[in-house]
Amino acid sequence: MIVKLLIALMSVGGLCLAAMPVGAAPPPVEAYGQLPRVEMVRLSPNGDKIAYVTVQGSDRHLLVTTTDGKTLHQVDCQDIKLRGLDWADDDHVVLSATVTMMMNNFSRDAGEFLAVVALNVPRHSLLVVFSNQSELLTLVFGNYGFSAAGGHAYGYFGGIRKADIRLKGQALVDLFRVDLDTGARYELTPGGFKQQSWLIDPVTGEPTATSLHDERSGEWRIESHDQVVARGRADFGPARVLGLGRAPGSLLVAEPTSGDDHILEAQLDGSHASDVEDGDQIADFLLDRRTNKWIGITKSGDRSLTHFFEPGDEAKWRMALGVIGDENARLISTSDDLGAMILFTEGDRDSGTYWLVDTVAKTKKQIGQSYPDIPADQVGDVSLVDWTAGDGLTMHGVLTLPPGKPAHGLPLIVLPHGGPQARDFARFDWWAQGFAARGYAVFQPNFRGSDGYGNAFVSAGYGEWGRKMQTDISDGVAALARKGVIDPKRACIVGGSYGGYAALAGVTVQQGLYRCAVSWGGVSDLRAMLQAEALGGRSSNTDSTRYWRRFMGADGPNGGALDTVSPAKLAGRADAPILLMYGHDDTVVPPSQSIEMGEALKRAGKPYEFQVMQGEDHWLSRGATRVAMLSAAVAFVEKYNPAD
Numbered sequence: 001m002i003v004k005l006l007i008a009l010m011s012v013g014g015l016c017l018a019a020m021p022v023g024a025a026p027p028p029v030e031a032y033g034q035l036p037r038v039e040m041v042r043l044s045p046n047g048d049k050i051a052y053v054t055v056q057g058s059d060r061h062l063l064v065t066t067t068d069g070k071t072l073h074q075v076d077c078q079d080i081k082l083r084g085l086d087w088a089d090d091d092h093v094v095l096s097a098t099v100t101m102m103m104n105n106f107s108r109d110a111g112e113f114l115a116v117v118a119l120n121v122p123r124h125s126l127l128v129v130f131s132n133q134s135e136l137l138t139l140v141f142g143n144y145g146f147s148a149a150g151g152h153a154y155g156y157f158g159g160i161r162k163a164d165i166r167l168k169g170q171a172l173v174d175l176f177r178v179d180l181d182t183g184a185r186y187e188l189t190p191g192g193f194k195q196q197s198w199l200i201d202p203v204t205g206e207p208t209a210t211s212l213h214d215e216r217s218g219e220w221r222i223e224s225h226d227q228v229v230a231r232g233r234a235d236f237g238p239a240r241v242l243g244l245g246r247a248p249g250s251l252l253v254a255e256p257t258s259g260d261d262h263i264l265e266a267q268l269d270g271s272h273a274s275d276v277e278d279g280d281q282i283a284d285f286l287l288d289r290r291t292n293k294w295i296g297i298t299k300s301g302d303r304s305l306t307h308f309f310e311p312g313d314e315a316k317w318r319m320a321l322g323v324i325g326d327e328n329a330r331l332i333s334t335s336d337d338l339g340a341m342i343l344f345t346e347g348d349r350d351s352g353t354y355w356l357v358d359t360v361a362k363t364k365k366q367i368g369q370s371y372p373d374i375p376a377d378q379v380g381d382v383s384l385v386d387w388t389a390g391d392g393l394t395m396h397g398v399l400t401l402p403p404g405k406p407a408h409g410l411p412l413i414v415l416p417h418g419g420p421q422a423r424d425f426a427r428f429d430w431w432a433q434g435f436a437a438r439g440y441a442v443f444q445p446n447f448r449g450s451d452g453y454g455n456a457f458v459s460a461g462y463g464e465w466g467r468k469m470q471t472d473i474s475d476g477v478a479a480l481a482r483k484g485v486i487d488p489k490r491a492c493i494v495g496g497s498y499g500g501y502a503a504l505a506g507v508t509v510q511q512g513l514y515r516c517a518v519s520w521g522g523v524s525d526l527r528a529m530l531q532a533e534a535l536g537g538r539s540s541n542t543d544s545t546r547y548w549r550r551f552m553g554a555d556g557p558n559g560g561a562l563d564t565v566s567p568a569k570l571a572g573r574a575d576a577p578i579l580l581m582y583g584h585d586d587t588v589v590p591p592s593q594s595i596e597m598g599e600a601l602k603r604a605g606k607p608y609e610f611q612v613m614q615g616e617d618h619w620l621s622r623g624a625t626r627v628a629m630l631s632a633a634v635a636f637v638e639k640y641n642p643a644d
Helices: 002-011 029-033 311-324 430-436 455-459 468-482 498-506 526-536 543-552 560-565 567-573 591-604 623-640
Strands: 038-043 049-056 059-066 071-076 081-087 092-103 111-120 125-128 143-149 152-159 174-179 185-189 195-200 207-213 219-224 227-233 240-244 250-255 262-267 273-275 282-288 293-299 305-308 330-334 340-345 353-358 363-369 382-388 394-400 410-414 441-446 486-496 517-520 578-583 608-613
Touching: 029 430, 029 623, 038 081, 038 330, 038 340, 038 353, 038 363, 049 081, 049 363, 059 092, 092 143, 111 152, 143 195, 152 195, 185 207, 195 240, 207 240, 219 250, 227 250, 227 262, 240 282, 240 293, 293 311, 305 311, 311 340, 311 353, 311 363, 382 468, 394 430, 394 468, 410 468, 430 441, 430 623, 441 468, 468 486, 468 498, 486 498, 486 623, 498 517, 498 567, 517 623, 526 543, 526 560, 526 591, 560 567, 567 591, 578 591, 578 623, 591 608, 608 623
Parallel strands: 410 441, 410 486, 486 517, 517 578, 578 608
Antiparallel strands: 038 049, 049 059, 059 071, 081 092, 092 111, 111 125, 143 152, 152 174, 174 185, 195 207, 207 219, 219 227, 240 250, 250 262, 262 273, 282 293, 293 305, 330 340, 340 353, 353 363, 382 394, 394 441
């Protein structure tokens, strides 16, 4: 049903479209590459229902059940690229999904656009937000929360009128309140050419605060009822209102900086703003959905550390951890009163398990496993590793070992993350475990520029693409070799997005390190990438282009120094076979980046292979193509760097 509703968007006016026993065979590659069997698990506000996405055989569904397992509703999600799931109230589940399409007069290339579907569970009815409204696009440009009044459930969404679409990727985004059953809408705030976002009061249904941002100048301000609460200038994006602060009459604001966000609590009357201690170390801000008040945090360290401010809330959280018996369990969802919680465990012989915990009865119930086809004794051990970079900076990373093999002289897969301002954790990683099952140690380095280690660590990565960010990785490989864990002469490098760039740079910018390289949607020509970003926004002076220039170390899109760290410009130096793969619908890294690299390797007479995944995007959202990508990567590595 949802499939048909979302496909209809394509024709909307104005759019076009213990150790494993020795000798035991590992699970097939498909067991690792398939989409998780269970994901996006969410509790209803009152804690008596659960909604989640599940794969059953060859079918993928949204499933809504009672907490004792009775099925209330099931919706086909087979071909949907799901991005989010939430409860608007105890009866309404809201799904977010994206479609890849062209929008006339809005952008020159295809984009990934958001659609939202509301499910009324008792009535078994579905509604696509902004559907059947001739003057609006059937797309959503921002989801700002929910409220309930008079027996109606409402969602708050940014929408664009077809008549307001402007050239050069600009459009007026208006804020609408939408009845989640009838689709009736009411405009709350008209749009403007400055970027806007809103914080909605879930009780009154009115905007508490508005964030405005001028992308060209970088100036931003937060307003509340025509009062300027805070203002500033940021090169890399708008300030965001996260929720209400802990202090009475305050807002929690995230201001973009040269590293992680700067977090502050600002008084609604504009009289005062104070920094949140260690704000750049916070991965998640926990809010009470009934009030939007800030009630807790999850720290961004190597282990997940959640803390609630109120002693009673913290006692329930500690109780839940005790019931699960795992201090590293992650909080996924809660009922409003924290009487019920969804926790997730992984690693340590666990491929990922969701648990329902009753903090009053002190009981737990398994909801499902992410990868049930991978037995506990075939989950590779995952640990944290540290090393020192060439300039003395302390580095951190993750090491996954093959089940049943001693940690000595192992063949290696280096698997740098994307972003590059992201990070890897000591968790079950389907890509890493897929290689580990084939006998490889897998090293995931959190090189400089990675998230979660503070602003200084992020800033240390600026200007270091192909430079210190690259040598941080090889320094880590050398450290593992000195410890005797891996054989440095039997290493390949594999990655996606920025990790794909690092893989290509590992055998062009650098040499003599790897037997092969695999790139999924990787950047190969930094100057061309900057030019594409500038054309996409119709300007070289945008949040995106300023950010990438800073990270790449370029004064502008034509910075000649970028060629010295662009693998496509150095194809003649490639000293190992390369596998290039990308999704046909990639809207983040243009497919031309992989195509250009392939053509350069061909001209240079270097060995390479090339695969295009039709219908796939940058994020490997579809199960079939995830399996195809992993199968191809494993086969390529085994060809040039066999584990045995």
